[in-house]
Amino acid sequence: MPQKVSAGTRERLLTAAERLLLTERYEDVSVRGICAAADANAAAVHYHFGSKEALVVALLEDRLGALWADRLTAVTSEHRPVGDIVDAILEPFTELAADPAGRLHLRLLAQCxxxxxxxxxxxxxxxxRLDSWSGLLPHLPEPDSRRRWMLAFDLIIMRFGGDAADGRPITEQAVASLRDFVVAGLTAKETP
Structure with a gap:
């Protein structure tokens, strides 16, 4: 019985945090507020997650992780070209941007x-995790690959977590340009 209560509390915390974080800025949501909204003990976030940061990560991974997992595993296990990997990244962003709740999740991801x-x-x-990406650019040393992926994700998240999250549509042409720009940056030759 305690495991069911514990799992229920964990899910209530995730749901309460999601509800609060999708309507308020990250900085304005407190652990105390999350616990109160979940009708949980004031220490519940620390017990189940360790910190507010870990709770938010668990929330985003829980709500968004499945959108990428199968697609990315498929394209990377088949050693597909970088363009195919970028397509597998962008498709869920485009789907999320078309949905009001998805746009809120993109805004939260961008804030974090x-x-x-x-x-x-x-x-x-x-x-x-960034370390999962560095080996996908074999023409580059690991630190350069990590930097390029970080820049690529910052750009993608900024584009989708900004305009799309504010309800402004991202056109197919804009997504195509973003894709081409990201692929070009990831596949460019190593600079000495």
């Missing part, structure tokens, strides 16, 4: 990533 609210060490799922 671009605002550096959540450190890289908190991310657990494979495709949310």
């Amino acid at each position: 990533i671009l605002g550096r609210q959540v450190g890289l060490e908190f991310w657990q799922q494979q495709w949310f």
